[in-house]
Every structure is written in structure tokens, then in C-alpha cells.
Amino acid sequence: MSRKVESEAKRGRSTIIAIIAIVIVVVIGVIAWMVAPSALEALMGAVPSLRTSGLPLTTTRPIFTAIIVVLALIIFGLVAAIITPKDARSSSEAQMERERNAMRQQQKAERARQRQSKR
Numbered sequence: 001m002s003r004k005v006e007s008e009a010k011r012g013r014s015t016i017i018a019i020i021a022i023v024i025v026v027v028i029g030v031i032a033w034m035v036a037p038s039a040l041e042a043l044m045g046a047v048p049s050l051r052t053s054g055l056p057l058t059t060t061r062p063i064f065t066a067i068i069v070v071l072a073l074i075i076f077g078l079v080a081a082i083i084t085p086k087d088a089r090s091s092s093e094a095q096m097e098r099e100r101n102a103m104r105q106q107q108k109a110e111r112a113r114q115r116q117s118k119r
Helices: 003-046 057-083 093-118
Strands: none
Touching: 003 057
16 A cells, blocks of 8 residues: 555545544543432442532532543543454564564674675
């Protein structure tokens, strides 16, 4: 493939990935908005020192929704990072070090051959 075709394919994939990410954030946000009041009540029951009596539900619901969204996105990101396959082009550091050492040995051998051919 030419570089132009590769860059266009990458651009198309990045657009699709961005759209999918936005959809995931919106879905998690809607779910968090619906779950926030009951989760807040459950948390207030579990932690007696947590009281939001001074704040109305219209204030605590968006705050608690944002907290839920951030936590859900962190968990989703961690799971996605674990599940996604590793890129075949990337290799371990040990493999790269072995390749570097082999290349250095080849260069030394070639230099030695060049020195001997000059004599």
C-alpha cells in the first residue's frame, strides 16, 4: 500500500474510534444519571458520616453522576487495555536488545572483513 492510502485508512479508523468513544461516554453518562440517586442513597446508608442535607438533589445528582462516569470510564479503559490484542509490530525490550546485539556483531564482523581486505 502506498503511504497515502495507509494514512487515509488510519484517518478513517481514528474517526470511527472517536465516534465509538463518544457513544460509550454518552451511554455511561445516561446510565450514571439514572443510577446516581439510588447509589447516593445506598452510599449515605453505608457511610453514616456522609450527609448531603445541605445540598439539594439537583446539585448532588450531577456531582455524583460525574464521579460515577469517571470511575466507569477508568474501569472500562483498564478492561479495554487488557482485552485488546497487542500490536504485532511492537515487541518486547528483550527481543529488541537481542536484535541490537546481533546488528552490532554484524557491523563488527563487516568492519573486520573490510580491514582484512584492505591489507
